[in-house]
Amino acid sequence: MSEVTITLWPDGRIIKAKTGENLMEVLRRAGIKMDFPCGGCGACGKCRVKITSEVQPPKEEEIKLIPERELKEGVRLACLYTVATDMEIEVVFKNEEARVLERGIMGSFTMDPPLKKRRFFVRDSKDALSLEERLTMAVGCPPDPECRLEILRSISRGLPGEGTAVIKNDKIIGIESGDTTGKFYGAALDIGTTTVVLSLVNMVTGREEAVVSALNPQKEFGQDVLSRISHAKKGGQFLLELQKSIVDSINGLLEKAVKKAGIDKKDIYEMTVAANTTMTHLFLGINPESIGSAPYNPVLKRGIDIKAQELGISISPFGRVYCLPAISGYVGGDIVAGILATGFYKKDDTALFIDIGTNGEIVFFDGREMVACSCAAGPALEGVNISCGMRAADGAVEEVRISEDVFIRTIGDDKPKGVCGSGIVDLVAELLKIGFVEPSGRMVFPDKARQIASPNLAARLVEKERSTAFVIAYGGEQEDDVFITSRDIRQVQLAKGAIWAGIRALLREKGISPKDVRRVYVAGAFGAHLRPESLSRIGMIAGEWTERLTFAGNTSIAGATMCLLSGAKRKEAENIAGMVRYLELSTMEGFDRLFAESLKFPEGDR
């Protein structure tokens, strides 16, 4: 047994092995995370590598599993290959599909990050090339007239020599000494009006290493987009204050994530950001004022790529930040991410995408074109502005069933403290079912309740906060009761009415009736714990759709992750932003009537 050298391309990373060793074992030891679903017996064909140096003849299993053309190119299965000499290997990520993250559904794609690392060796030479030219040749990038000063400054006597280049779009954006190809991470970020989620991703393997989240600290300047815009437009320092607060929060999340994953912050080289248009503006320090009034056009719609340092994001000194493009002032990069992640527009049948938050964004695809709108649903479906509303945290009622009595489930199975979004929808749906709430949204009087329900249930109708209320869970003291009031139901009605009206406006625009919508995607944290039946019972979606519904989860972070790991997907995101036609509901003829009609709850069977 003697020691040999294996060079891994496209990184140029060098690893050591001994002759006679199994290549799969060697790669595993080197931390190259490949899938070996069959356990390494040559059955699944997942561990393909391309050997560009001299290669052994293919084995029987390989001939079966690998197309002839690829065999000729040197493609083999690592699990069947015995190391015999120095080797040069291309690790074939090309056929690897990134896995579906827990956080949101994500279509399959080829991993090929726009930002890469590449090992280089500068050969000594006697010609008259500048060190810059020698470096770009060694790295294999074309000369870049925009090459930044800091790169030139970092080229010192170290050349001729070797190192690792950080490359973006075939341009060198950083050089590091030694082999740093294994230290290569990225972050995908979802900036919501209410929450911020950050996913730390290994850029070599595509795996998520950690996911962390926090409340958007801009909350203190206003709960919704419009109040933040009002704050920003007061003057430069207010805008700056909003920007600083979100940047600080992101830096905090980065800190938390790297601690969790046990890596160094400076090994993060890119962050992709999906956010609604106003959040993107505030993050970039761009005045969002124009989004606040008709015709609601933002300053920036296209995707943008910026130095992380310029934004105060503390990752690698070469780090970049990419913000996904927006469709309009109220349909942002988060929706583009959602379209990208679900890929629903790629089949030629009809599909609807609904992202429910403080604003509801809806995209409809009729098989040819996407149209989108945004509707101000208000925060009721997030548990905000509801008497006993709360965020989806321990103790929040998230599921409700009413038959003879009220059955509830709380998050963490804790003592009930309030109701979160999905609990509210469930509750209203159940109250409609038993007739305690009428289609008009009115709550029945106690005497009527006693006629239609058990005394047990009827007794739950009480007066709270000078309004009729239904007690969901009794507390030790009366003030600990968890309940819902007539006024709360009105809030839910406004929210679901806004969304249903938006859906109908899009369908009407395309001349499609609800029954002809084949697929429905509900994105957002809200949808994750919801029963489709409840959504349909309160009339936020059509009755037919319960069977056609997919809860897509946080597609914003999923889309951002795809843009982090795939140049093709990033390009697709740019294209999507240009493909979707935006429909402004506030100026649409007849929309007011549509909205009024949409407020009513559906007549039920009781």
Added chain:
Amino acid sequence: MSEVTITLWPDGRIIKAKTGENLMEVLRRAGIKMDFPCGGCGACGKCRVKITSEVQPPKEEEIKLIPERELKEGVRLACLYTVATDMEIEVVFKNEEARVLERGIMGSFTMDPPLKKRRFFVRDSKDALSLEERLTMAVGCPPDPECRLEILRSISRGLPGEGTAVIKNDKIIGIESGDTTGKFYGAALDIGTTTVVLSLVNMVTGREEAVVSALNPQKEFGQDVLSRISHAKKGGQFLLELQKSIVDSINGLLEKAVKKAGIDKKDIYEMTVAANTTMTHLFLGINPESIGSAPYNPVLKRGIDIKAQELGISISPFGRVYCLPAISGYVGGDIVAGILATGFYKKDDTALFIDIGTNGEIVFFDGREMVACSCAAGPALEGVNISCGMRAADGAVEEVRISEDVFIRTIGDDKPKGVCGSGIVDLVAELLKIGFVEPSGRMVFPDKARQIASPNLAARLVEKERSTAFVIAYGGEQEDDVFITSRDIRQVQLAKGAIWAGIRALLREKGISPKDVRRVYVAGAFGAHLRPESLSRIGMIAGEWTERLTFAGNTSIAGATMCLLSGAKRKEAENIAGMVRYLELSTMEGFDRLFAESLKFPEGDR
């Protein structure tokens, strides 16, 4: 008489006039500096403008002076035109030749700066365009995916509105409110190892508004390029120190220039820099260490365009700095500027370009190709390391004639204090002529001198500083004498020998004999006050060349100015850098012998 509005394109600047006024007078009043050599009588045809709005029929003189095609396009002479209505005018800079600056010869070119200002008016509209898209449309630039954050940040509620855009290569790099097209200046900079010259240029008219200069403050870190490199390579903070010292000096020059011209520093939008390769590296904060040892390759050769802020240059916040490309580690952007300014390579006969400073750079063109070399002449020809040497300042002997007696001329006609470069060359030439210096470089003994010259002259041969010396001018006290020693003559010999050897090496490379060189350009402050005969007498140039010689002055600043005012010339500079083949003399076979042979002064007729 009523008031009318005249819009000036390509700026979009608006000026007011009264009907019946003469257009030339109106333009003059508005500060548009055009040439009216004939005084405005329609005789010279220099004051052409193109009227793009309704235009009066051409007058007789105009029909004579302006081609028919241009007449049809609305070209008229401003001096003959009477304002009658609102007008739109293109000021035809196209045919204007930039004037030869005092500071260096400059070929003619069309003024069309890469960096421009353009007036814009954003129309209000109801479509879904982002404010950024609306702005780029109004300015007439294609959308720019690299558009910088600060532009986006500066787009505020002001849009729709109007303003002035700063544009570079069809990209918006800044926006300003109101009409600032009249406030548009640039600076051309020549960073020499010894001196720094800055020319402040009006970017609307192309005129030089002020020229200022200073000693390069890096002098305190070493007189020549190599000692600066040694300082820089001691470590990061030493490099930084060198950079800071030159940047501070440039900021000081800018301050001085704007005070002289009565303008505001923030109205300067671009600075072009011609310098030798090491000075460029130091200015940019790039380690020049690799220039200091074989194979003498610099980090950076190509031209580079950087934000002024990034370098600490205080001009407009949108300001840019462009450094001309270099040919090699020892043939820099200053030589590219010289080639550009003289344009000597554009005729298809042979030409030689010599830039004499501490280093002598020589470029030879054989009608097809340019070859260049650099030779270490030493500072003798700048009056440095010479007993009574001094820089070209008041009291410096700059011209010497010797017949029966010694006749001198000093700068400022002051009492002689020392000898400057041109004086030294003149003096050595004259001493050769009268036989006091022999071809070997040796100074004759006093007894020999008495045989060949008047006692008066012979008496001037004395012993000074333990060496034979010739007194040029007697001071009140003996220690005030201005003289030259044998050792000094050896220094001159080394300098002229280095240059003559370099010239011969280039000619030999191309197989051309000195007599076949048609044109010779001598650039640099040194040449400006020199007699060609003296240069040929000491053997720095061939005897035949005295008639073919042009003293080109500071072609470094001339070339930098051209790059400031013309995109085509900047492109040409980039091309030149790639066209010139560099010959490394230190590794050239037989060069040592060539140098030894070149040390001898030519045999004279006495």
